[in-house]
Amino acid sequence: MKITKTSDLYEAGALQAYSGFSPIKLEEEEGIITFIFEGEKEAEEIIQLFWNGQLMVSARKYAEALKSLKERIHRKR
DSSP: OOEEEEOOHHHHHHHHHHHOOOOSEEEEETTEEEEEEEOSHHHHHHHHHHHTTOOOOOHHHHHHHHHHHHHHHHHHO
16 A cells, blocks of 8 residues: 655645545654555645645635644544
């Protein structure tokens, strides 16, 4: 299984909002949370679009994704 990891909340939110996939796992090391998503090629393309300012996603979906990810962080701690 190919995976993509990111510790950037906003990048993870973009991945979740655009693809509809939630992280399969969260890891914490020295207080830093890493979001782990299944899939590599599609995730890389989404991340590139996100950082280039070209990713088009509903503001509502993005806000919901950020809220969901923050809830998971708080449950993990």
